[in-house]
Amino acid sequence: MLGINALTFLEKEGFPLLKSYLAQNEKEAASRSLEIGYPVTLKISSPDMIHKTEAGGIRVSLKDEIEVRHAFRELVDSFSSSYPEKWLDGIIVQKQGSGIEVIVGMLKDLQFGPVLMFGLGGVFVEAMKDVSFRLIPINASDAKDMMEELKGYDILRRSRSGPIDLPAIEDFLLQFSRFIVLHPEVKEIDINPLFISSLGSGVQICDARIKVVK
Structure with missing residues (x-):
């Protein structure tokens, strides 16, 4: 899709x-x-x-x-x-989207099952290849660790426009993990970009690609 x-x-x-x-x-x-x-x-x-x-x-x-x-x-x-x-x-x-761009995705490993990917989006995807991975399902601690593992974590934490809604990212990653567990027919998904703005504003999906097993 x-x-x-x-x-x-x-x-x-x-x-x-x-x-x-x-x-x-x-x-x-x-x-x-x-x-x-x-x-x-x-x-x-x-x-x-x-x-x-x-x-x-x-x-x-x-x-x-x-x-x-x-x-x-x-x-x-x-x-x-x-x-x-x-x-x-x-x-x-x-x-029109605004804020910091991140990417969230999932692919299914033949041995380990669904793997969650999270990283900085926009120019940082190619320039830094800054991503973290976890096996699904994840918990709140996993979601927080995935953010903190990024080399560009300070970009998320210290935006020029003020505090970024980090709790909303954690919530989104947990929601995404639950979604994958409930939908085994989804083989692969790529959300790019996901916009994150100021604290309390939440996150918003801009574009996505989904592969479903028929």
Whole structure:
């Protein structure tokens, strides 16, 4: 599952998401943007496209209806001309994310079972490869240790904008662990990015990719 399908699945499971809608035309995109509140992000939703950024399938920090309509046309035209053989669900209209980006994921090891991965997102993913791992299920102590093991832990702990909601990260990791235990059909999942903001603001999923055993 990719795009809006992955986001809808996670929302039904009670995970916190950035407000997101699927738009089929410019008018709907503009209407949803006004409902969400500017700035917004527009991105391609297609079951055939995993890496939207590399494919030029995202437009960020759109501040008004004119920018939204232009971005919508641009995304649809670019997708249609570059990938005529691929299916387009529509364009996701999403509240612009803010805060520190982290990644949360799970893959199933043939010997040990589901393994939880947590790390810094954004530029830090490639630059630092700063991640920690635990076998699922985890407890509260595991969740805290996973954060503190990161080389970039100080980035989480000492944001320029003030205290980051570290308790919300712990809660999310525990929720994620419980979700995996309850859903053995989920073979692999990648949440990237997950936005973390100031203390008390919680966390919000921006994008996700899910593989399910059929």
